[in-house]
Structure formats: C-alpha cells, structure tokens
Amino acid sequence: MSAGRPREFNFDAALDRALHVFWSKGYEGTSLPDLTEAMGINRPSLYATFGNKEELFRKALERYAAESKKRLDETLDQPTAYGAIEKLLYGMADGSACPKSPKGCLLVQGALACGEDAQPIKEELVRRRQAAETAMRRRFERGIADGDIPPTTSASDLARFYATVMHGMSIQSTGGASPDDLRGVAQCALMAFPRK
Amino acid sequence: MSAGRPREFNFDAALDRALHVFWSKGYEGTSLPDLTEAMGINRPSLYATFGNKEELFRKALERYAAESKKRLDETLDQPTAYGAIEKLLYGMADGSACPKSPKGCLLVQGALACGEDAQPIKEELVRRRQAAETAMRRRFERGIADGDIPPTTSASDLARFYATVMHGMSIQSTGGASPDDLRGVAQCALMAFPRK
C-alpha cells in the first residue's frame, strides 16, 4: 500500500457515478456540484483525483468507450454481416430498456451542440463515433470478402447508414421511445440490407 | 406609427440571428453575450423585446418550426409515399450543404441532453420531433390508403424509422458528413421502403 492517507472513496465507483451524470445531462449541462454530489466526494478530492471537469469527462468517456467497443466487437463477431448488424441493432433496442443506464448513447448525448469551451469534447465525440462507424465498415468489408454481401455494395455507405440509424435511435430513446418502438426501427433498418 | 422611441434594430433580423446562435451552440451552450453580440443589440433591449433567454429561444424555435413545417408539408405532398420520403431525405442531404445555416436540425441540436434548467426546452423539442414524425406517419397512412404501400405495413413503424434516419443524419451532418455522404445514407434508407 502506498504512503499517505488512503482515499475514502472507490475510484471506479466514483468515476462510474460521474459517467452517469455526464451521460444524462451532457457535458455542459453537468455542474461540479452535480458531480460531487453524485460521486459522494467533495471538490478538492475530485480535482486531486481526476484533474478537472474536462479530464474527468475524458476518463469517464474512456471507460464508457472501452466497454462499448468491447461489446461492439463481440456483437459484430457473427458468422454473417447481416447477423452482425441484426444483433447490433436489436441489442441497442433492448439495451435501451435498462433502467440503470441513462437513455441514448454518451457519444451522442455528451456534447452535440455546445459553446466554445466544450468544443474539444464535441470533437472527441465525433472521433469516437467515427471509430465505431469504421468498425462497422470493416465488418461489412469482411462480409463482401466472405461473399455474404453483394460485391457491388459500398461498405462505407452501408456503415454510415447503420451508424446513422443508431445515432437516430439514441435520439428516439431520449425522446421516450420504448424498446419495442426501437425494435420496430431496427426491423425497418434491416430491410435496407443489400441482397443479391 | 406607435408612440415612443422607435427601436433601432429589425425584430425579425435579430430573431434570425438568435436562431442561428441557438442552432449552432444549443440552448445551454449559448450565453447572453453570444446572443446580444450576434443580434447587435444590448441586453435590456433583448429582454424588453423578447422576454428572457428561454422565451427568446421559444420565439426562435417557433420561427424555425413554422418554416420547417411548411417545407415538410410541401415535400410530403408528392403523388406517392415513396416519392415523398425520397424527396424528404435527399432534400435533407442537399440542404446540409447550405453554408448559411448551421449543420443539423435545431430540434435535435437545441437541447438533447441538458441540466434541470433546460429540461422544459428539451421536452418542447421532443414534442416538435414527435409532430414531424406524426406528419410522416399520416403521409404513409395515405400511401396505404392510396395503395402505393402494401397494406400490411405499419405506418407508425415506418414513420418512426424515417424520423430516426433523419435525426441520425442531423448528427452525421454536425460530425462533418458531406452532402454526398448523406445522399448515400438517404439511398440506403430508401432501400428499406416496403414493396409488394
């Protein structure tokens, strides 16, 4: 054990609380009192442990994105590209039912439109969304190589389309759409999947 | 002409400037100095003329939504439901090219995730998005009645799907997607349109 007074709170639990606040209120909509109250710590502890508001957000985002990427990769790892995107869309619809998590996707809710201060955060989220789209594109490229997607298909167009649908689902979710509503959206979106 | 000192700025022009600020920065991301600077007026004039920040937003939103609804209704008024949604999606893709307007849709960008203060605004935007979805649903119902959509189709599911795609396109647009990128999305989305 390291020297000095041990911290009285759990790092991961506190970060998780912060994540949930940012997730539901967005970066700009979250105040430091919001954070300290949810995390159960006071301000200097927050600053000493996590840097500042922006760094705290980035740490929370990192945790969210790591978990998120893991699930994405697992979900995309299906025998066929169609099966992969099917599981992804329905997974998102069903995941929206979870009452423990805020609605929607942090990469969308976090900082979509914002003032100058939050611009770097906004851009970081754009990059992360791009990364997710790229993962999907690669899965579709594999699908073309595997022969389960027609070779004339544009993998990047298709990936952009499904990324778009998922972002839209995030909005629908915060707007009060039920998991069943979202399953309907997923079903429609799958009708766009290219077939020979 | 009414008594008293005439105002030195143009009401509509100032409101339009305010709209553009809210549109690009969101409700919470917009500060009063942002507004007064863009509108070319000082604070007391803003309050005397438009109420307060929230009322100003609502007035700007009203103007945006009126214009938006007009275009939506015009666009949906096509001979076939497919033609209507086709024109709507491509119109959105091409509209994103306009350098005068901020990227994305105000109904999405305005207040997606926010703190307590902005919650009423957020809810108002949810209602407006719902209204747009309803207009689309009605067009699809007409399409079913007209016989150009298979009668087994769920108009509400289909409307929710295309609303979802459009919201997603708004996000793609702020994320830097080009009109061409969005046209690709539109093309994919149209593949989901029900056929006999």
Added chain:
DNA sequence: CGATTTCTGTACCGATTAGTAAATAACTTT
C-alpha cells in the same frame, strides 16, 4: 411647446460557475 411613451446604454445585482489555498486528519516510512 410640454407631456408622455418607448427604446438605448451603462452600470449594476445576486447566484452560480469552475477551480484552489490552507489547515487538519490518516496513513506509511524511517
């Protein structure tokens, strides 16, 4: 003309923002 009305500009308000200085408390190390 004077009186009235309405807008503009400056200068302010209290509240809240993100961030910190300094004292104390709790631990390890020597």
Added chain:
DNA sequence: AAAGTTATTTACTAATCGGTACAGAAATCG
C-alpha cells in the same frame, strides 16, 4: 516516536451566469 506523504474539509477566489434599475435619448401626442 518523528517525519513524510496523501486525502479530506472548510472556506475562499475570480469570472461568468441570467436578469434589472436607472438615467438619458428619440419618437408621438396633446
């Protein structure tokens, strides 16, 4: 036990937030 290290607490800072009081300016009304 003393010294060194780190965390917690309270209290604070400067800046910004949304909103306003008040005085002067510019018009119409009588």
